[in-house]
Amino acid sequence: MKFLPISFLILALATATALAYDPSPLQDICVATDDLESGVFVNGKFCKDLKQATADDFQFLGLNTLGISMARIDFAPGSLNPPHTHPRGTEVLVVVEGTILVGFVTSDQLNNTLFTKVPYKGDVFVFPIGLIHFQLNIGNTYALAFSGLSSQNPRLITIANAVFEAKAPISADVLTKAFQLDKKVVDYLEAQFWYDNN
Structure with missing residues (x-):
């Protein structure tokens, strides 16, 4: 008792x-x-x-403050919305125009399985909360999509920015071991301009 x-x-x-x-x-x-x-x-x-x-x-x-958020995403030919995660929201993407390759990676619970698809105009694709995902315009024309998220503040963590542009830098020892890279490659990646796609 x-x-x-x-x-x-x-x-x-x-x-x-x-x-x-x-x-x-x-x-x-x-x-x-x-x-x-x-x-x-x-x-x-x-x-x-x-x-x-x-x-x-x-x-x-x-x-605003209603528990969801939305974004319009315009893709130039060949452009990428790089691997990122929304730790506080599931995302649903609706393709309006163009040819976009979409995908996400599961957690280690499912052996980091990659799910990819090329949704067509009017199709919807869902990215589960917190999982790393991306969108790539694989067409020769501009593409347009609308994204809805299940949080008014889903946050955005772009993986490359977080890892290679951290304010104070992550130790090169950590990065070389984590990604099995030579220190010169880590130094090169840390010196790149990682754009802010917020």
């Missing part, structure tokens, strides 16, 4: 952790605004005055 209170504590902590995703909105709408003078600060965001909201606000800006 003396272990019963500890069991309840562990169960309560596990439940709290499982439910600790995005916070619930504090009001029905919070249309994002850059106007800090007339905006109202809600859930960590500046919102347009509710009385000033119009139907035109309920496109991208209207998603």
Whole structure:
């Protein structure tokens, strides 16, 4: 019987952790605004005055604090949205135009299996929460996709940037062993300009 209170504590902590995703909105709408003078600060965001909201606000800006987010992705021929992860959100990608190769890698639970596909116009592809994924325009024309994420703040970690452009650099000993690379290759990679695709 003396272990019963500890069991309840562990169960309560596990439940709290499982439910600790995005916070619930504090009001029905919070249309994002850059106007800090007339905006109202809600859930960590500046919102347009509710009385000033119009139907035109309920496109991208209207998603603010509602637990989801969206992005438009324009791909030049041959361009890549490099391997990255969203630690707090599942992503669904809708192809509007072009030919895009998409893929993600599972965790070691499934032996780091790669799933890839070339979805066609109107097709949807899902990237599970936290898994490394990418999109590559393999066509000769521009491509367009819309991405929806299951979090108002899914975050973005681009793998190459995080590893080779960390502020303070990761030890070359760690990187040479982790990636089985020569130190000269690690030095070369750390010297590259890793672009910010946020």
